[in-house]
Amino acid sequence: MIYAPAQMHIPDGFLSILVSAILWAVTAVVLGIALKRVGQDLGERQVPLMGVLAAAIFAGQMLNFPVAGGTSGHLMGAALATILLGPWAAIVVMTTVVGVQALVFQDGGLLVLGANIFNMGIIGVLVSHFVYRSFLRLSGGKRWGIFAGGFLAAWLSIVVAALAVALQLAVSGRSPANLAIAAMGGIHTLIGIGEGLITVGALAFLYAARRDLLQIDAPAPKGSRMVWVGGLTIAALLAFLSPLASSHPDGLEWVAEQNGFIDTAQSSLYTLIPDYVFPGISNEALATIVAGIVGLLLVFGVALGVAHTRRKKTA
Amino acid sequence: MHHSIEVQNLSFAYPDGHVALREVSLMIAPCEKVALVGPNGAGKSTLILHLNGILLAPTSKAHTTGQGQVTVCGMPVEEKTLGRVRAAVGLVFQNPDDQLFSPTVYDDVAFGPLYQGLPAGEVDARVASALAAVRMEAYARRVSHHLSTGEKKRIAIATVLSMQPEVLVLDEPTAGLDPRARRSFINLLRDLPLTMLVSSHDLAMVRELFPRMVIMDEGRVVADGPTAVLLQDEKLLEAHGLEKP
């Protein structure tokens, strides 16, 4: 496969319905704000600019460099997008990228798309913005601030997104907290270094060729203080939560249990129904009958469909 | 003495099944300058990509989509000679923007020598002499991105000259140049003392610069001979979508 970015796209089935739904809701709200802001900031140019840059991020994820042992480093691009476009446009761009990856390339599930956008698009962007802006401010827009800020923003965006994935898996009861956090965190601490180095390389190129794109002296866009605070909060929260969760896995287990409990409660509601609808038939018997009927129908349908296509082809 | 380039019976299909080369054979002697012409899709670029192992002839196990053998400066092109083949054959692509990916001209020209692991002093010397060969000494500290197309093309050539190749292979070098830049580029090519294989649609340049010409169409070599003779053969040219310059 020519295209293989960091393994961070959660497939369907790996998050509980509740977690997926909550993250969809959060993502939808943030994305709504971002879409509105972007229209105000970029005006008519927004569509071509962001569409093409989303394609550039996707293509950029294919650029690799050899790391030890036949593996290679790749770019995720959230930090680079944030530095070049500002947080709001970056959120929209990353949403487009992650969306196309799921829809077209099955990289990440559709039901958990909200979570994947949240991890790579929103968290990654907020944290990058927070780090990069802070460094710019600290260094007064000097070279070292740009490069050090870019490196740390990229590194942190990867690590934080990975920790978020681990936490979501644990809360969904799909992976024990201590293992997931240690594994995801550990691996991505290394992968993040690659992301950081590539980002710095890209910044060096752009610094030489088109310094104006790095928005060094640009006034912070509207609403970016909120983003900055958001980034700070998320970074702090995860830095605090992850070690806590992995040293006390029981806490998260408990959440996972509650989560499972909700799933259960929800479904036991439905289990009442059949007894009213089909009085006198035991569940097992019903199961067999329905299975038989549905199976028959399916086979019948397939046969019909195949015959139909044959006829079309020969016609 | 060995030939600079020896292609024997090379066939190749892309992964999607499209056959791009069919039993191509081609010999080029040291210091010969040969033009490769033919319509779009003839397979010129595909052939060129074989000459430095970016596409591999099927002697290597991993690639079994074709057959044949490519030998460059006496080395068969295969997995384990790749490094040395790439140092011996300098490949310059059509669009210079695809080749200049470093912040400054210096960094770009230094890529090859640095990759080879040469010591810093040697790298410096290589860069200086490569830039001198394309007459761009003054540009070392410039940002490639801001140069004109003609200047970028020269730098692109310098990026492979710094590896001191024996053979220079260029894909459509004059495409997109205005007449003035084209003229100065032709003069540059004339002066470079290397074996040269150049693919082009610019038959006027071919007539001026290359004593020998190879015509490809639909993956085959359909003619190979003195440029002056082939360019007189209007029937041949027309049959392969070419026009007398």
Next chain:
Amino acid sequence: MHHSIEVQNLSFAYPDGHVALREVSLMIAPCEKVALVGPNGAGKSTLILHLNGILLAPTSKAHTTGQGQVTVCGMPVEEKTLGRVRAAVGLVFQNPDDQLFSPTVYDDVAFGPLYQGLPAGEVDARVASALAAVRMEAYARRVSHHLSTGEKKRIAIATVLSMQPEVLVLDEPTAGLDPRARRSFINLLRDLPLTMLVSSHDLAMVRELFPRMVIMDEGRVVADGPTAVLLQDEKLLEAHGLEKP
């Protein structure tokens, strides 16, 4: 009757201060076909961008970096005539990939009519006739990125023909085409019954297709006259980096 294109004393500087046009004047009568030639950076593309108001002459307040007046089909090009000007002047850029930005050929050709606010049925009819004019009827449902460069160029022309313009302005239409595609493209241009202004480095095509030729250099019009005459003037050509075809 009015001229199709009337440019009077147009000067223009880019925001970075670079002066790209200096007192350019140019009149083109309806159904005339005129070529615009000159070295890279002469200002050809900049002039062309003024003809449909992408860059605006300084009659509008927002743009005060130059002076002069552009009139197209009797309408002064300014903020409030933009919609009609853009329908009257069809602009085709050099790189068809930048021009075909929609997923399918149909969507691209329908873009102009859609933004003119035409009803769906009329849009359909416009698309069909534009594709017929470039002889690409069968391509409506195709996806742009699967097309060859020559096909893309034709579709790019269809995208502006669907707006039924009076004037067609093309920037370097034959760049990057192989001889066969170039030939068929030249035939297409010959057959289109529109006023035409075409910028090009391809003097052979200019000689064949355009009775009148305008030479620009460093932002000025340096010659304007019958192609046959100007192409004989070797001194003039050489002074402006051109070569007799």
Next chain:
Amino acid sequence: MHIHFLDPFRPRLSPVHALDPRVKLVLALAYILTVALTPVGAWPVYFLLLAVILSVGILSALGLGFIQRRALLALPFMLAAVPIIFTNGETALFSFPLGTWTLTGYAEGLARFASVALKSWLSVQAAVVLASSTSFPDLLQAMRAIRIPRLLVAMFGLMWRYLFVLVDEALRLMRARAARSGQGAEAVHRSGGSMAWQARVAGGMAGNLFLRAFERSDRIYMAMVARGYDGEIRSLPLSAIGSGSWLTLAGGLILLILLLLFGFLLWG
């Protein structure tokens, strides 16, 4: 050089391909939702869901081998769920020594893992069939129909269009780098450079790609403006959905609801 193979769409003459893309998108999402809601341990339902997706796969004439190969993409992620076999449950199923530890697998954990793996496998098959039987322009229509914001749909369209152009650019960049990655004749020098330098070069390539994308977006903007674009996103009206497609939609949804009910019923 072209990368047509990136496009997962495989044109075929099949009822699945012929189905209205809006109906297909909704059914695919409903299927995945059903899979997600089906409780752990409701094996017959999983079996039926598998029968459904395999049937659709056969109907689509894409070839089950093709679908399964693409579905493998989600496989590496399974590793993340493996530990629950050993940490979850009471009924010990098997155990083996691992150095000083003993690793015990539990029945409940195994059931949970199996259902996660199954859910993921079933869902990804549905996504594969959707993407391979629907051209992207059709998917865009479907997205418009289910009220995804117009701006977002427009960006999906542009991104997809330029994906191919820019991936070609990225491949050419990598080719150019490979062409210059040579090795000296003398073996004294180790070739390849340091990892940090290689990463910086890759970064330069990314910067180059971005810069050209920026400049391209300017030219695209001009091409759009030249044809009347004013910042508003307009599109042709959607065509009506045929009655056959409505029927398929209704039938599909009813089947999925039945399966879901059945799952809860069996599980309870």
